[in-house]
Amino acid sequence: MAFEVELKHLPSVRLAGLAHRGPYPTIGPIFRELAGLIPEPSWVEVEAGAMIGHDNPRVVAPEDLRSHACFVVSEGFALVPPLEEIRYPSGRNAILRVQGSYTLLPEAYRWLVEEWFPNSGERHRDLAMYEVYLNDPSNTAPEDLVTEIRFPLKG
Numbered sequence: 001m002a003f004e005v006e007l008k009h010l011p012s013v014r015l016a017g018l019a020h021r022g023p024y025p026t027i028g029p030i031f032r033e034l035a036g037l038i039p040e041p042s043w044v045e046v047e048a049g050a051m052i053g054h055d056n057p058r059v060v061a062p063e064d065l066r067s068h069a070c071f072v073v074s075e076g077f078a079l080v081p082p083l084e085e086i087r088y089p090s091g092r093n094a095i096l097r098v099q100g101s102y103t104l105l106p107e108a109y110r111w112l113v114e115e116w117f118p119n120s121g122e123r124h125r126d127l128a129m130y131e132v133y134l135n136d137p138s139n140t141a142p143e144d145l146v147t148e149i150r151f152p153l154k155g
Helices: 028-036 040-045 102-119
Strands: 005-010 013-021 046-053 066-073 084-088 091-099 130-133 146-152
Touching (some): 013 046, 028 066, 066 084, 102 146
Antiparallel strands (some): 005 091, 013 084, 046 066, 046 130, 091 146, 130 146
């Protein structure tokens, strides 16, 4: 599968999330719990779904993987416990856009980290990569799903 990386300066990103521990593909119920915590009027402040994977699944045992199910939210979003606020400062990112089923994401991450990054001349910022879902899996066919993998870079 061929992938293409775009280098882009992104504005700061504010996320509201819930922690998850276990295999990344089992995070679905945490997203449902997260969605249930957002009061109806606050949905206008929600921009997109996102997930932060804090660990490399090729190195860490599946049951020990740490992640966050998140929504990208505006500054006006009222964040209340148990929601956690996670911020990414503005800066350069390598963005890999994946169209298709979420089952394509592990290979996209592997390619980005093991093939593109070592040959890119770029340096990683000390922030976890994260993915942003540009459409909704509840009303989008798997082959039409679009996900951005964002890899924070220095400089």
